[in-house]
Amino acid sequence: MIEKSNLIKEFFEKGKSGDCPVYDLHGHMGPFYGAYMPYPEPEEMVKMMDRAGVRMLVFCHHATLMTTAGNKPNIEAVRKFPDRLRAYCAVNPNFPEMLSEDLESFDEHRDVYVGFKFLADYHCVPVNDVRYEPAWKFADDRNLLMLLHTWGGSSFDGAEIVRKAVEKYKNVKVLLGHSCHGDWDGAIKLVKDFPNVYLELTAVLDD
Template sequence: MIQSAIVDEFLTTGQCASCRVIDLHAHYGPYQGIYMPNHTPEQMIATLDRCGVERMVTSGHMALADMVPGNQEITELTERYPTRWSGYTVINPNYPELAARELALYDKRKGMVGLKFHPSGHRYPLDGPNYAPALEFAAERRLMVLSHTWEGPFNSVAEVTKVAEAYPTLDLILGHSIYGEWDGAIALAKRLPNVYLELTAAYAANGIIEKMSAGGVTDKVVFGCDLPWFDPHYAIGCIIFARISESERRMILRETALRLITPRLRH
């Protein structure tokens, strides 16, 4: 069997004391199209405890549907759990005036560490003009921007490349690692210092972790699992059993995300 102290500890205790996980892609609350049995704040915190996740950064499902109440809901949760729960302010480009209002509230919402875009969900391309004010806002403040990315229209390599090149002072985290456009995503992360690959769903594409390692971008790969959608143990298992080094496991589960989030914590 695989020889890894990290694997042994996760199998034995469900967590790893020397490698507490940071989850940069989480959500909150129920959502369309899926039954989630474990989505209350208390249940989600219990999952973090069970799986050895130190902190998660969330965008609310409510916020993906309606920014105004949804971002406020996440703000309140970050205040209730300041050491475990950080937030992204969701920007829906279909409502530019409301988006401007949400950006105006950003500085006051101390639990927020960046912005969240969902171009395909909002049916609006990542490089479209309505995202520009939010991207300029994030670039000025050197924020993290987590964007849903996937092959196909709205958020593929083509759109991501334009945005990453145009705004080099923000850190662009590619949610799902441009699922299906693996080579393009890896090349982008290799070439541009501000591009990071996030693993939600991608971890289940068998071989992708090793491919990222072979592409020399493991230090640009971060953990996520869409909690409360997915059991962090499923995602962690995909990563720790991959044929990569122990130090790469630590980078993906914790170290790179810690480096990204620490300067952005304002609580």
């Protein structure tokens, strides 16, 4: 079957497939102390997307996740490349006043946002903590996408903590970023038990 696949033949010849473009739902943008990112700026990233056959990238800027810059870097990047980029509205529960502002202005940026991203391991707040509730409720009311950074054994976003959240919010389309890395069975059980939860494969192949 592999030998007869035109898609595979095209991929190995060209490094990408015009008939099967990639829609990448777990993108990172901007310089970051914890990873080597030689092309962190929007212009550079779009060039790399062209090279790799990525039609659309949904990302969250590191400045929005790691600083008090808010979601402005996300908005600016998407509006530079509206046909190639979309963003997650970053949620840092340690700054509830910023979250309130983002929810109030969410509809002004529907051309930018597809949903929300939680980075609970870095913010050290469990995904089912009350401080996340405004974003969960907002996403649940609107059937929005939610990318959760998840990691096996984490007390902030491990499989059992995620379960407590998704049991409550059945309308949110939850992407398990990294698929509860290392706790593959826990991640698989979540997607079997909840039809609104999906595996996401970033960094899975390093195990």
